[in-house]
Every structure is written in structure tokens, then in C-alpha cells.
Amino acid sequence: MKNRLRVLRAENRWSQADLAEKLGVSRQAVNAIETGKHDPSLTLAFALAETFGQSIEEIFCPKEQNN
Amino acid sequence: MKNRLRVLRAENRWSQADLAEKLGVSRQAVNAIETGKHDPSLTLAFALAETFGQSIEEIFCPKEQNN
DNA sequence: TTAATATGTAATGTTAGCCTTACATTATGT
DNA sequence: ACATAATGTAAGGCTAACATTACATATTAA
Numbered sequence: 001m002k003n004r005l006r007v008l009r010a011e012n013r014w015s016q017a018d019l020a021e022k023l024g025v026s027r028q029a030v031n032a033i034e035t036g037k038h039d040p041s042l043t044l045a046f047a048l049a050e051t052f053g054q055s056i057e058e059i060f061c062p063k064e065q066n067n
Numbered sequence: 068m069k070n071r072l073r074v075l076r077a078e079n080r081w082s083q084a085d086l087a088e089k090l091g092v093s094r095q096a097v098n099a100i101e102t103g104k105h106d107p108s109l110t111l112a113f114a115l116a117e118t119f120g121q122s123i124e125e126i127f128c129p130k131e132q133n134n
Numbered sequence: 135t136t137a138a139t140a141t142g143t144a145a146t147g148t149t150a151g152c153c154t155t156a157c158a159t160t161a162t163g164t
Numbered sequence: 165a166c167a168t169a170a171t172g173t174a175a176g177g178c179t180a181a182c183a184t185t186a187c188a189t190a191t192t193a194a
Contacts, residue, residue, distance in 0.1 A: 001110065015140060026183060031142065038181055041150085042106045043068065046129035056123045062113035082170060096152060098172065105151055108180085 002061040005034045008052045023047050069128040072101045075119045090114050 009019055016034065020027040025044065032038040040048065049056045076086055083101065087094040092111065099105040107115065116123045 016142095017140075027141090028143085028184085029182060032181080035142080037143095039109045041181065042109050042112050042123075042127065043129060044181090045109050045112075045123075046127075049124075056109075056112075057116075060109065060113075062110060083172095084170075093153060094171090095154090095173085099151080102172075104173095108151065111151090 001039050002036070003033065004059055005030075005048070008054070008059065009034075012052075019051070022051055068106050069103070070100065071126055072097075072115070075121070075126065076101075079119075086118070089118055 005019075009016070014022075016030045017027045020030045023030070023044065024047075029038070029040075029044075033040050033044075045056050045060065049059060052059060072086075076083070081089075083097045084094045087097045090097070090111065091114075096105070096107075096111075100107050100111075112123050112127065116126060119126060
């Protein structure tokens with residue numbers, strides 16, 4: 001699933017490790033989500049939404065959107 | 068995580084099996100989510116949101132909300 | 135350039151979210 | 165009352181989403 005994490009993280013000037021710490025997950029988990037290897041759990045998606053002050057729908061895009 | 072699935076399903080007069088079929092998951096998966104045994108995957112949460120025409124945030128409540 | 139930081143990824147393990155099958159119980163309708 | 169539909173749950177299996185540790189490769193800063 002596509003997401004805007006890299007951009008949101010850049011806007012806040014947070015490293016993957018910074019974000020991981022805020023979320024209480026491993027840096028590898030953040031990396032895997034950002035690079036599209038995993039989808040986050042719903043709980044983690046909520047945590048990301050709260051961290052960035054945006055809705056889950058604003059951060060994640062479930063549709064295959066062929067570009 | 069708390070959710071409003073039972074109510075939303077009742078409003079639409081759908082059985083768990085009906086909803087499961089619309090979502091493309093098993094009836095047991097719907098039951099487990101409804102009864103709080105599992106959280107849905109983010110993908111399934113998006114599908115539920117679309118099915119009920121509501122946002123994920125309107126359907127699910129991640130906070131422990133004591134009562 | 136060198137050192138520090140950031141990112142990507144691999145290996146291995148655990149758990150949670152799905153599956154199927156099956157059965158018990160509860161609710162609904164005739 | 166009886167048959168059907170709906171719900172709850174259990175067992176057993178599979179995979180994805182986490183974890184930890186470790187290492188390689190950027191990237192940044194002094």
C-alpha cells in the first residue's frame with residue numbers, strides 16, 4: 001500500500017529511528033512500511049496518523065492506483 | 068480496539084456472512100473483529116470503511132477509552 | 135577525508151490476522 | 165414445535181507484521 005511517510009518524515013526532519021522511537025516500534029518496522037514491504041497494523045496506522053496530525057486516509061492509499 | 072461494526076451492520080440489515088462476502092473474507096474474520104478478538108489489517112479496515120461509506124476513524128477507536 | 139549518522143537489508147523468531155472445517159448455541163420465521 | 169438462519173467458538177494451518185541482531189552502503193558534517 002502506498003503511503004506518504006517519507007515526505008511527512010522529511011517535513012518534520014525526523015530520521016526513521018526518530019519516528020520509530022516516537023511510535024514505539026523498531027527502526028526496521030518504519031523502514032519496511034516506508035519502502036512498501038509491509039503494511040502497518042491498524043493500531044500502528046492510528047499511531048502514525050496521530051504523530052503526523054493527519055488522518056489514516058491522508059497518509060495511506062489502499063487503491064492500486066496505476067500511477 | 069473498539070469498533071461500531073455491529074451497529075453499522077444492523078443498520079444495513081446484513082448478517083456477518085453478508086458482510087464477509089462483501090469484504091471477501093471469512094465470516095469468522097468478521098466475527099473476530101466485531102467481538103474484539105482481532106484488529107483488522109489496514110487493508111481490511113479500508114475495505115470496511117468503503118463498504119459502510121465512513122472513514123476508518125469513524126468506525127474504529129484505538130484509544131482505550133475507559134467506558 | 136574521516137567520522138558519524140542514516141538507510142537498506144538479511145537472518146531468525148514470535149505473534150496476530152487471516153484461512154478452512156466443524157460443532158454448539160441462539161434467534162427467527164412458519 | 166420445528167426448521168432455518170445467525171452467531172460464537174475451537175482446532176489447526178499459513179503468512180504477514182512485528183522483534184532483535186548484525187552488517188553493508190549511503191549520506192552528512194567537521
